[in-house]
Amino acid sequence: MDIFQKLREERGPLGKWASYAHGYFMFPKLEGEIGPRMKFQGEEKIVWSVNNYLGLANHPEIRKVDAEAAKEWGLATPMGARMMTGETKYHEQLERELADFVKKEEVMLLNFGYQGIMSVIDALLDRHDVVVYDKDNHACIYDGIRMQLCKRLPFEHNDIQSFEKQMEKAQVLAEKSGGGILVITEGVFGMRGEQGILKEIVALKDRFNFRLLVDDAHGFGTQGETGYGTGEEQGCQDGIDLYFSTFAKSMASIGAFVGGEKDVIEYLRYNVRSQIFAKSLPMPLVIGAMKRLEMLRTNPEHKANLWKNVNMLQKGLVENGFDIGKTNACVTPVYMDGTVAEATVLVRDMRENYNIFCSLVIYPVIPKGMILLRLIPTAVHTEEEINITIEAFKEVAVKLKSGVYKKMAESITV
Ligand SMILES: Cc1ncc(COP(=O)(O)O)c(C=O)c1O
Numbered sequence: 001m002d003i004f005q006k007l008r009e010e011r012g013p014l015g016k017w018a019s020y021a022h023g024y025f026m027f028p029k030l031e032g033e034i035g036p037r038m039k040f041q042g043e044e045k046i047v048w049s050v051n052n053y054l055g056l057a058n059h060p061e062i063r064k065v066d067a068e069a070a071k072e073w074g075l076a077t078p079m080g081a082r083m084m085t086g087e088t089k090y091h092e093q094l095e096r097e098l099a100d101f102v103k104k105e106e107v108m109l110l111n112f113g114y115q116g117i118m119s120v121i122d123a124l125l126d127r128h129d130v131v132v133y134d135k136d137n138h139a140c141i142y143d144g145i146r147m148q149l150c151k152r153l154p155f156e157h158n159d160i161q162s163f164e165k166q167m168e169k170a171q172v173l174a175e176k177s178g179g180g181i182l183v184i185t186e187g188v189f190g191m192r193g194e195q196g197i198l199k200e201i202v203a204l205k206d207r208f209n210f211r212l213l214v215d216d217a218h219g220f221g222t223q224g225e226t227g228y229g230t231g232e233e234q235g236c237q238d239g240i241d242l243y244f245s246t247f248a249k250s251m252a253s254i255g256a257f258v259g260g261e262k263d264v265i266e267y268l269r270y271n272v273r274s275q276i277f278a279k280s281l282p283m284p285l286v287i288g289a290m291k292r293l294e295m296l297r298t299n300p301e302h303k304a305n306l307w308k309n310v311n312m313l314q315k316g317l318v319e320n321g322f323d324i325g326k327t328n329a330c331v332t333p334v335y336m337d338g339t340v341a342e343a344t345v346l347v348r349d350m351r352e353n354y355n356i357f358c359s360l361v362i363y364p365v366i367p368k369g370m371i372l373l374r375l376i377p378t379a380v381h382t383e384e385e386i387n388i389t390i391e392a393f394k395e396v397a398v399k400l401k402s403g404v405y406k407k408m409a410e411s412i413t414v
Contacts, residue, residue, distance in 0.1 A: 013363065019414065025344060027361055033058050034252070036381045038150055039359070045357035046162075046385045048375040053222050053330060054302040055380035057252035058293055065291040066284060073283035086280025094290050095257070096285030101293060102228045102245075102257030103237050108268050111281050113256040117215055118144035119274035120244065120258050121184070123267075124213070125150045130170040130178030132210070134158065134196065140184030141215060150179070157189075160200045167208045181209065182407075187223065187230030187245075191361055191374060193327030195219070195230055202239030208357050213242040221250025221384070222330050227296050229304050230329075246283075251292045255281050270298075289328035305379035306330060309386060313377050316390040324373075332375040334393065343371045346396050349405070354392035 011018065017026065030047065031039040034057035038047045054060050080086040091109055099107040122146030125131060129150040133141060134155040145152055149171050156162035163183075170181045185196040201212060214285025216229045224232025229245065231237030242264070246256040270276070295302065312332045317324050323335040323385065336343060340362050350356045361372045375389070399405060 001030075012343070014190045021344070025347065030357070036378060036385055038353065040357055043355065045351060045355045046153070046218070046389060048356070048377070048389065050378070051218070051249040051376055052252050052378050052380070053250045053306055053376070054252070054296070055305070055378050056295060056302070058248070058380075062252070062288065062291055062295070066288045069284035069287035073287070075282045075284065077283045078280050079405040080280065081276060081278055082280045083276050088280075088283070088286070090283060090286045090290070091280065094286050094293070097290060097293055098257050101258055101297060102231075102243050102259050104261075106262045106265040107257050107259040108265050108275075109281055109286075110256040110272070110275060111278060112274075113217060113244075113248055114140040114143075115274040116246075116256045116258070116272075117141065117244050117280075118147065119272045120242070120268060121145060121213070122147040122273065123271040124182055124211075124242075126179070127172075128177040130173045130177075130179060130181045131184060132163070132166050132170050132181060133184040134186065134189075135185060137184060138190065138215060138217070141184050141186075141359060145184070151177070158194060158197050160197055160204075162293065163197075163201065164204065167204065167210070169202075170210070171208060180211065180395055182189070182213060183210050184213045184215070187214050187219030188331065190331060191372070192325055192333050193331030194325070195223070195233070195328050197228060198240065199234040199236045200342070202236040204282055205239060211241040212239065213244065214240045216243060216245045217249055218329060218331060220245035221296050221349040222303065222306060227230075247289055247292070250296065251289060253285060253288055253292060255285050255289055274337055280386065301381045304376065309377040309379065309381045312383065313375065313381075313386050313389070316386065317393065320390060320394055322393060332377060334373045336371050336373065336397075336400060338371060339404065339409065339410040340371060342400065342405040343373075344412065345405040345408045346400055347373070349390045349399070350392060354388075356389055356392045 028040060034050060034052055035325055036047055038042050053063045077087050078086040095107040095109055117140050125148040127149040131145050131150050134157055135154045153166040153170050155166045165260045174181050183201060188195050198214060219230035221227050223230045228329050231240045242260040244258045247253040314324055316333055325333050325335055327333060343360055361374050
């Protein structure tokens with residue numbers, strides 16, 4: 001069989017929607033400056049799909065520092081991997097500042113969240129080890145786990161009994177193989193907005209011998225009194241052995257980091273393959289990340305505004321009968337009854353007739369048979385935008401219930 005022929009016939013779980021969805025539901029082009037109002041197909045929409053939690057993407061001070069750093073350094077500096085020719089005092093300074101902020105002994109920068117955490121997981125494990133992980137973990141964690149021939153024991157999402165059961169099995173397996181146990185979960189699950197059960201997992205360290213890696217992509221900057229994440233929020237940051245986050249959300253940039261004990265981070269510096277064999281993070285991103293971190297630390301009003309908007313949006317949706325599941329973070333899912341085809345008609349109606357842009361999430365990003373519209377409130381949304389959105393949701397929900405979308409969806413074939 002010709003591999004390309006196979007690809008032509010089997011487009012993949014998301015690719016099979018491409019002819020219907022490309023450019024609209026998938027790969028849409030949002031234009032204009034990042035913010036709560038952007039243009040889609042030439043018209044202004046209220047946007048709920050960008051993880052610009054703190055509104056830093058377009059903050060004038062951030063834009064100024066980004067521009068000045070680009071002017072001073074360009075995108076090339078430093079050239080080479082950090083181990084070879086790409087080390088600078090600025091990279092080291094950013095790592096120290098991040099370590100102080102997230103209360104870890106040492107931090108290592110990663111060029112990207114996805115490749116970074118994959119590679120960290122790869123470096124931590126070998127075939128003797130056992131990995132115990134939440135079934136709803138992000139794709140990057142799954143891909144990291146797939147890189148090693150270790151034993152894999154998934155537990156039901158946020159289910160402490162299922163976790164304990166898998167830990168009992170993991171203990172037996174690790175004793176037999178002479179390996180260790182790594183537990184991986186998330187601070188905030190990015191699709192459904194639920195915080196991971198970090199505190200409960202950490203409490204079981206008395207009973208089981210394991211190390212805990214937490215991906216806090218959606219918690220960093222949004223959770224905790226001072227904003228250093230879900231470990232702070234739940235009062236268990238010390239029990240998180242390796243704390244990971246990306247710059248792609250609250251920090252509105254590119255890059256990521258992992259923090260932990262000095263020894264372990266030093267090991268990672270010499271063993272994380274996606275960093276050893278890849279060019280160092282360009283200087284404007286490093287300087288820009290320092291500025292963002294400073295704003296996270298010293299401008300708490302951004303987080304306060306974010307939560308004011310989160311609470312207003314979530315309260316408004318619940319009061320109007322919407323199911324937002326068990327979110328206890330900023331991510332606001334709205335669960336609907338209906339087929340995927342109906343949901344696409346609804347989203348189109350929302351965009352064309354109410355000027356609301358939100359994302360439709362389907363399998364395999366979430367489990368089969370479930371449809372959700374995901375809203376990401378930010379610090380820079382206004383009360384008016386929240387009210388307009390809730391009113392729009394009320395109207396489309398009536399149409400969905402009355403079967404209007406079902407009729408329109410009949411012509412959709414995938
Ligand atoms: C939970 C989680 N981990 C990791 C990543 C990947 O981060 P990056 O965009 O920096 O590659 C994401 C981004 O979508 C995420 O949501």
